Amino acid sequence: MRPSHFIMPTQSYKHKRQAEEAREAKEANQDKRFAVMEDHTRAAVLAMYDVLDSQHPGHVIPGYDRDHAERTTRVVLTVARALGMSETRLADLELIALLHDLGRAGMDPKLFGAIFGLAQERGLPVRIRELLTRYPEVAEEQAPAYFLDLISPALHEQGLETTEQLRDHIAMRMNFKGRLRGLLKEREPELRALGLELKPFMETVMLYYYYPEGMETADEDVRLMGMILVACENFEAFNNWRRGRDYYGRAKERLSDVFEALAKFEADGLVSSVVMATLRRLTTSGDLDAIIKESRGVSPGSPLPDEDLAFQRSGR
Numbered sequence: 001m002r003p004s005h006f007i008m009p010t011q012s013y014k015h016k017r018q019a020e021e022a023r024e025a026k027e028a029n030q031d032k033r034f035a036v037m038e039d040h041t042r043a044a045v046l047a048m049y050d051v052l053d054s055q056h057p058g059h060v061i062p063g064y065d066r067d068h069a070e071r072t073t074r075v076v077l078t079v080a081r082a083l084g085m086s087e088t089r090l091a092d093l094e095l096i097a098l099l100h101d102l103g104r105a106g107m108d109p110k111l112f113g114a115i116f117g118l119a120q121e122r123g124l125p126v127r128i129r130e131l132l133t134r135y136p137e138v139a140e141e142q143a144p145a146y147f148l149d150l151i152s153p154a155l156h157e158q159g160l161e162t163t164e165q166l167r168d169h170i171a172m173r174m175n176f177k178g179r180l181r182g183l184l185k186e187r188e189p190e191l192r193a194l195g196l197e198l199k200p201f202m203e204t205v206m207l208y209y210y211y212p213e214g215m216e217t218a219d220e221d222v223r224l225m226g227m228i229l230v231a232c233e234n235f236e237a238f239n240n241w242r243r244g245r246d247y248y249g250r251a252k253e254r255l256s257d258v259f260e261a262l263a264k265f266e267a268d269g270l271v272s273s274v275v276m277a278t279l280r281r282l283t284t285s286g287d288l289d290a291i292i293k294e295s296r297g298v299s300p301g302s303p304l305p306d307e308d309l310a311f312q313r314s315g316r
């Protein structure tokens, strides 16, 4: 008979392998479980992020936010399902999450990063809410021109000219509402042809992050949809290595940092503790591992770093 220490490693290896296989199967199933829309319909909606380059005829500007929107949608549906939302609301949320950043279609990440990186460096407001709070005398529709006045000297120092494209990039942040509204209107016939209806509250949900005041008179479940979107799109953004390098000066993504950053949305009252606790639970259970790895740009087969596994085990 073999001594017990020969048996133990074999059993522990077997259990470990079984656990790995279960986790891999769970990750592989994640995409299928939450597909509400047909694949070709979802692909057609996401293709709306790619736009023709007016400066270079025949060229397409690939949508920088396209993959972010797609992954955000999967997180949103996972959280919404866990919160017990109806199939109708899940379908609404899928379309909302897929389109939520359409207002930035046509963005050149270098130019966008140059403008708002410079604004941040000079202590200028980088979001419309910040600008309107700091300068209460400025009306919402004046925000893009006001921001341009504030940043013009710094832009000129850097040799950046005030082109139409630059103004448009400022509008992506300082008139996100107008830009999103215009693009949704433009795309409405195509969406209708795909069998998708843009309901009036959908814009309110998409705009909740930048224009939370629009939610004041909304129904409870519409508000909940807004909270889920804000929590999940930021969850993706804080895990997204490309955004981290391009905008946030981040060298690494860590789950503990992600939830530390998300905590401010809860503190501001933008996201409820129930939504945040659900997102945290689904993160620590491993249900979002496949999406996290995609956002981080690591292979699906590689495990999460030890510090993330420790975060998950802590169940925080």
Ligand SMILES: [Fe+2]
Pocket (backbone or CB within 6 Å): 068, 072, 100, 101, 233
């Ligand atoms: Fe987003």
